[in-house]
Amino acid sequence: MIRSRNLLIGGTLCLIVVTAALLSFVWTPYDISQMDIPNKLQKPSAAHWFGTDHFGRDIFSMIMIGARTSLAVAIVAVGIGMGLGVPLGLWAAANKGGWVDEIIMRGNDLIFAFPSLVIAILITAIMGASALNAIIAIGIFNIPVFARLTRSGALSLWEREFILAARVAGKSKPRISAEHILPNVANLLIVQGTIQFSLGILAEAGLSYVGLGAQPPTPSWGRMLADAQTMVSFAPHLALVPGLAIVTAVLGLNLLGDGLRDLLDPKIRVART
Numbered sequence: 720m721i722r723s724r725n726l727l728i729g730g731t732l733c734l735i736v737v738t739a740a741l742l743s744f745v746w747t748p749y750d751i752s753q754m755d756i757p758n759k760l761q762k763p764s765a766a767h768w769f770g771t772d773h774f775g776r777d778i779f780s781m782i783m784i785g786a787r788t789s790l791a792v793a794i795v796a797v798g799i800g801m802g803l804g805v806p807l808g809l810w811a812a813a814n815k816g817g818w819v820d821e822i823i824m825r826g827n828d829l830i831f832a833f834p835s836l837v838i839a840i841l842i843t844a845i846m847g848a849s850a851l852n853a854i855i856a857i858g859i860f861n862i863p864v865f866a867r868l869t870r871s872g873a874l875s876l877w878e879r880e881f882i883l884a885a886r887v888a889g890k891s892k893p894r895i896s897a898e899h900i901l902p903n904v905a906n907l908l909i910v911q912g913t914i915q916f917s918l919g920i921l922a923e924a925g926l927s928y929v930g931l932g933a934q935p936p937t938p939s940w941g942r943m944l945a946d947a948q949t950m951v952s953f954a955p956h957l958a959l960v961p962g963l964a965i966v967t968a969v970l971g972l973n974l975l976g977d978g979l980r981d982l983l984d985p986k987i988r989v990a991r992t
Contacts, residue, residue, distance in 0.1 A: 726978025732971025736964075740786040749777035751784060752936060760954045770956045772946070778956070781938040782964050788850065788933050789940055789968065793919030795854045797912055800861020805908065807862070808869025809900060813892040815874060824870075827863035835860040835922050839931050850933040853926045857919050868911050872904035906983035913976035917969040924965050940965050 748768075755775030763770045769778035811823040833841075839856035846852050873896070876882055885895050926932035927941030935942075940961040947957030 723978070725974045726982065729971050729974030729976070729978055732967050733975055736786050736968045736971065737790065739783045740790050743780075743783040743787050747777075747780035747783050749780045751776050751780050751938060760950070760957075762954075763956060769960045770954075772943075772957060773950065773954075778943075778960050781943060782940070782960060785938040785940045785943065785961065786964065786968070788937060789920045789923050789965075792850055792854050792857065792923040792932070793916050796857035796919045796922075797861055797915050799854070799858030800915060801865050801908065801912060804862040804865025805869045805901070808866040808871075809873055809896040811866065812870045812873030812877060812900070813896055815877070820870075823866065827866050830859060830863045836925065836929075836931075839926050843931050848931050848934060850923075850937065850939075853923055853932040856926070856931075857922045860922075861915055861919070864915060865908065865911065868907055869904055872907050873900045876900055876903055906979075909983065910976050910980040913972050913979060917972035917976070920965065920968050920972070 753776075755771070757775065758767075758771055759773050759775040761767055761771040761775075767777050767779065769782065772778055772781070807823050811820040814820045830838075835856050838859055839853060842852045842856050876899070882895060882899060885899055890898070923932055923939070924941030924944070927939035928945045930942075930945070932941055933939040943961040944958055947954070947961070951958050
């Protein structure tokens with residue numbers, strides 16, 4: 720089945736990336752803090768699986784640590800977006816048409832008017848370039864995404880019979896939102912979380928590429944691409960390897976999200992049975 724295949728392939732690719740990131744905490748083939756100039760720009764070999772960069776550092780080791788950087792930024796950024804966006808979306812849905820709903824939605828529109836890169840440039844100009852500021856920028860951009868999704872899913876539930884029964888029983892809107900609305904929109908949030916996770920990895924790579932993400936000596940896939948752009952003609956592996964790492968992570972998360980969507984969405988399950 721396509722659903723199972725997407726879930727399996729996506730889960731496998733994600734597992735590879737996560738395993739590389741976790742393994743980098745305790746082991747890498749080489750110490751990336753040590754330069755080996757005599758062995759710079761080596762092509763992939765048995766000694767260096769992905770070759771070496773212009774400082775003689777092992778690219779495979781840098782990819783492993785770069786995975787850790789990308790995943791950390793994406794996880795925290797999505798956590799910020801979900802942690803703030805979901806409550807705001809529930810609050811807005813519970814007060815549909817009121818001033819609270821209007822303020823939250825117009826605030827979301829304001830954030831959407833500024834892409835994450837623009838927000839990152841603004842934050843960086845004030846606080847300086849760092850992985851932390853990249854996390855803040857990506858996290859801020861994720862807030863309205865989860866707020867809108869949560870509000871949309873919650874609005875369709877507020878008129879359902881079981882919600883009306885809960886209101887008749889005297890439950891408050893916050894309690895209904897937490898006990899009845901949130902569990903019923905959780906499948907939407909899980910799927911959207913995987914999508915935003917992949918976008919977070921892309922955003923981190925993009926910010927690092929322009930110098931606004933993780934700073935040296937911390938490896939980053941985006942900065943590895945930036946460093947390789949002047950050497951592609953004679954050392955294409957410098958750009959190819961981090962590019963493939965980004966593609967693997969993003970493709971894995973997108974396939975995983977598609978598989979989870981098909982698995983968790985009852986309408987799709989019914990249509991395919």
